[in-house]
Amino acid sequence: MTPNDRPESIKSPVLDNSVRSTLQAHLATVTDHLNDGIVPFWFDRALDSKYGGFLTNFDEHGKPLPTPEKYVNTQCRMIWWFSTLKRRFPQTPRAAEMASQGVDFLIKHFWDPKYGGFYWKVKQDGSELDNAKIVYGESFCIYALSEYYRATGDARGLEYASRTFDLLQKYASDTQHGGYYENINQDWSPEAGGFAGGDRKGLDTHMHLMESFTTLYAASQDDLHRRKLLQVIGLICEKMTDKATGCGLNQFDLAFNSLPAISIKRTWNGERLGEQPADPIDTTSYGHNVELEYLMHLALKTARADVAPFQPTFRRLLDHAVQHGVDWEYGGIYRDGLRATGEPIVLEKEFWQNSECLVAFLDGYELFHEPRYLDAFGKIWQFVQDHMIIKGVGEWRTLLDRHGKPIDPNIGNPWKVAYHTGRAMAESHERLTRLLA
């Protein structure tokens, strides 16, 4: 596969032969995993041939499990995946068709003809299930539909992405404190407080808004999208990161006072665990921190903004994860640590943090030419290949213990699909290719 869309060039480090051969080896394994793993896995299984849209749930053998509910974020992650495949590797057959039928299903069953915006989830056949407007989900609609437009030129992509963006500005933006309300009813009134999350804001949603506004601006070149992107970057830097450690903070009240995290209804944890007392321990996610690094870097480059003032922030995020989060002994990245000291406290290895670290450490290596970042990439990628990727099946397990033993063996669930793993491979492929150019 050959990338056809290279972002603005970064001055490559001068590579000695040993580094060059390391990078070449990584590129080879990443390319193989794309060609023989992630790409065919989802081409062979994702299409819901009965109802349209995508199946999301698979066991460790890649056999479909029931997909009784379709979440907007996961349907969009699959639209994004097939779209980005088409954009990055235009010779891939059927990618545009897969994305396009996902867009058909999305617009037909998730779009709210009365109030606008996309519902949170529907039943497998597209019938009504939860009509709430969850900004995390709306953001993935913008992300997917913008990437779909970039890949295919289908005007529906930019049209619905822009309409969703406009609805967020009108209904979800908080004109008192800045940022966006996150948990919203079908009619765009705020959800109740507490477990329903109507009185909370979080880094996660705002980081994903940064991600989707980046792709929207790349698609539209509309300066309004750029301005709102820069505003959310400013907000994250100013209000949603910890001045002492540089790490991301998790949850806030509407005025951005940092709060102990609670479980929120329409999140992966909230749906599994239900309402829980606030977490008394102030944790940080190494993987989320470095995801923030490279998404913000991409956002700034896409907005043609000066990256230099943000470099110290990027370094702090990367160094914190390198120092505390990378398991230099067994490989991979720990799930969570204490924010104040960095000490890891949950030593499990989860698919998405490992995915995001791969991209972020290559991003850091391209930006700072820091050998430790390349070493960290190698330590994580080796662990992923040894333990997370299921041989002969081609996707990643969800959750392993520190040593690589499966805790949750399944591959796809309503929140997983190909977004983290596929993006990690596509982005690593692009970055390794660029480094070797």
Added chain:
Amino acid sequence: MTPNDRPESIKSPVLDNSVRSTLQAHLATVTDHLNDGIVPFWFDRALDSKYGGFLTNFDEHGKPLPTPEKYVNTQCRMIWWFSTLKRRFPQTPRAAEMASQGVDFLIKHFWDPKYGGFYWKVKQDGSELDNAKIVYGESFCIYALSEYYRATGDARGLEYASRTFDLLQKYASDTQHGGYYENINQDWSPEAGGFAGGDRKGLDTHMHLMESFTTLYAASQDDLHRRKLLQVIGLICEKMTDKATGCGLNQFDLAFNSLPAISIKRTWNGERLGEQPADPIDTTSYGHNVELEYLMHLALKTARADVAPFQPTFRRLLDHAVQHGVDWEYGGIYRDGLRATGEPIVLEKEFWQNSECLVAFLDGYELFHEPRYLDAFGKIWQFVQDHMIIKGVGEWRTLLDRHGKPIDPNIGNPWKVAYHTGRAMAESHERLTRLLA
């Protein structure tokens, strides 16, 4: 005249005979000035019979001066005036027609068919002059068109008010810091910084947004309008008032750090004085402070929000003006004072501060039953009758010295018209009637 639209009743103070006769005397003089002054003055002169819309500039004899430029804010103030006359005193002949032809002119010549929103100013015949989108002006469009809809039921009023509101949410809201950008180009990109004001926010614009969102919500009963109204109230209380004195602050950077005020291009001062160094003296406007009091009180009542938590703020604003701003010797209200001490430093008497104080002190009297507020109303109203109202002409002079001698004798200018003076009379009439009920 008889008001037909009484806001939710406030418990009236028990009036002794002396207070009752004072109120009756005030109601008589206010009613006379409406019937014999303000109302006929503008009915007889405001219509631009050649081009449509309104003439705004008159000398001290009420003779028209040239009106080469039509400002969106002043055209809207006249639409508002005739609309509110129709709503409050439905038997008034021709008020709806006057407002309606103003709306015709506004939509035909100020509405931007390309980018949406209303231009800042046009030539007398409606041709292009300054296509900028100034949020202060957009706010007056919302205010006027909403009141017009309430008065007449003409669907254009609510339609264009809502569209303008939506455009502000999309383009002018600051999703990093909250609040709204104020000085904006035709295409809704922010204006340059400095004199053009693109990097500043101010209490004035945000207070007028509170005013216009109040009327919009009264017209639409759309809960989104209520939520955005409550957000701007919260913002003003939290970021735009001085914690030490309770007074309003004037100008801010985009992050709401208080700044020494500069002259801004498209303001009354900016247009007359041009670019100036920042004012080193931290002044406060007694009239603006009490205008904030009653507009916020009305906003909260209209939103059916609890007024009680705001009562201490209202008292501080009113008491500051009573203590430092009312000229208990000669009557009227001083123009400006030092914020820190309250000491008056500009002893002139300007029409709009005196207008706003009349409403605010009656508002305070209704709310707190505080005799000093009624005394302050009396002191100001007497000064206005003795010196500001031009006998036999029916409108107010613009600017007097402390003792009542004219400095600027003219009646209407591109920023004045009937909004402050007419509203002061209409609101005083309504409040005095309610107090005597």
